[in-house]
Amino acid sequence: MIVDGHVHIGKSTRLQIAVDGEMLIRAADTLGIDKICCTDLTALFYDMHEGNRLLYVEMQKFPDRILGYASLHSTRFGQAALDEIKRCRHDYGMHGLKIYSTPEMSIAESAMIPILELCSELKMPILAHTTPQECEFLLSAVPDVQFIMAHAGGQPFAHGDWNRAIMAAQRFPNLYLDTACSTVDTAFVENCVATLGAERIIFGTDMPLLDPWPQLIKALETSFSEADRRLIMGGNILRLMGVKA
């Protein structure tokens, strides 16, 4: 079974995306991907309530194919954000949290701590668009939260530095690395696995922003054992989300 741990749904003019569940499932079928873990772009960048509700509607259309990340567009909504996470977990059946960090408004701040604590309590892994340094700050504060560094450093704000991401993950056993990124360096995925072990690496495509084929091939065209491949390609994210295969 292949599970894509990093997929976007909804609309964003900035990212030039406008997709619904049907389009994503059609793409997943072409790629041989069984389940996709989605975050709604409206929730991620504009209105958490509206966006997460939209994702829930899409999840209901494809209950066996779409797993939901609740998304927050900011750490700074206090109790409303915490209530939204609980709603997404209990009412919408979402299994993780997605949040985005920028240099202008980094999530590495005290307002994020209650969110981390709640996700730890609810056993929701957090997929966060963060730098290695931000991960280190956050995991030092709440070490038992399951934290996935989106793009494994392979994003502009982290300067594409996946080596630094691996170093951060070496320090924090609950820090996982997501393979989705513009980087297709030869050594990237294999170095992640060699250093951290396959159980810490999560396959993702970041579709429909990125072309999913290079993302799939860079994770599949490797020398991993079949057991390691199963973990990377879906076992790990399902385990973190508490979802049975």
Place this chain on the structure above:
Amino acid sequence: MIYDANAFIGKWPYWPVWSSTPEEVTSELRKWSIDRAAICSTRSVFVNWEDGNLETEAAICKQPDRLTGFACLGTLELSHALPQHSYRVADYLARGFQGVRLYPQHHSYHPLYQSFVDTILEEAASLGCPVLLPLRIIMNWGMPTLDLSVMEGLVNRHPRVVWILSGINYLHELQLAIALMRKLPTVHLETSCVMGYAAVVKLVQQCGAQQILFGSGAPIQHGAASLSKILQASISESDREAILSSNLCRLLKNG
């Protein structure tokens, strides 16, 4: 045949890469079913451009059926204590190179304000010698980038040059490449850093396949992953073949 428009020999200074010698690189390319590649040495980018060109020259002499050399031209060292290097493109063609690469972001010059760049480009245009101009060397956000407006300015200043734009990723970067290709038939795009969703299909729809060249960024980037963008794209087989091989053969006149 699969012909890669953008590969490298030489060492990679930022992290360990498994292949660096010409033999290792061609072996790795073969593993990914890439038959032939246009290369330059990373020594040209990171150490000294002419020293790197000597490595590239040696590699293409040794494996002429697998490797095509692009000469990397850059600035002179400040003291001028070393012998003056030649900017004559004809000299490089005579040595067996078939194209030129410029890496201003790694060689500390502004290509719109250094006269040697115009000298090179005017001669390259008159000789029909392709010039590869990268926005970034590989698709990694930490690599130095050329300002998009500089790329645009240089292409517009020298529209007769056979350009190979490189290092283009997605969104506004791709839009600029598309605009330049639609405006000038001399402009081409190699795909090693193109990562956007269905980007290759979009390129073919908007520009046709004739100006698109497969590039891998190997051995630093994953050859099979780079190739998959072309192999899996919903385009006609004739367009795919053009991108994978015949377009570059046509540009290099060695098809």
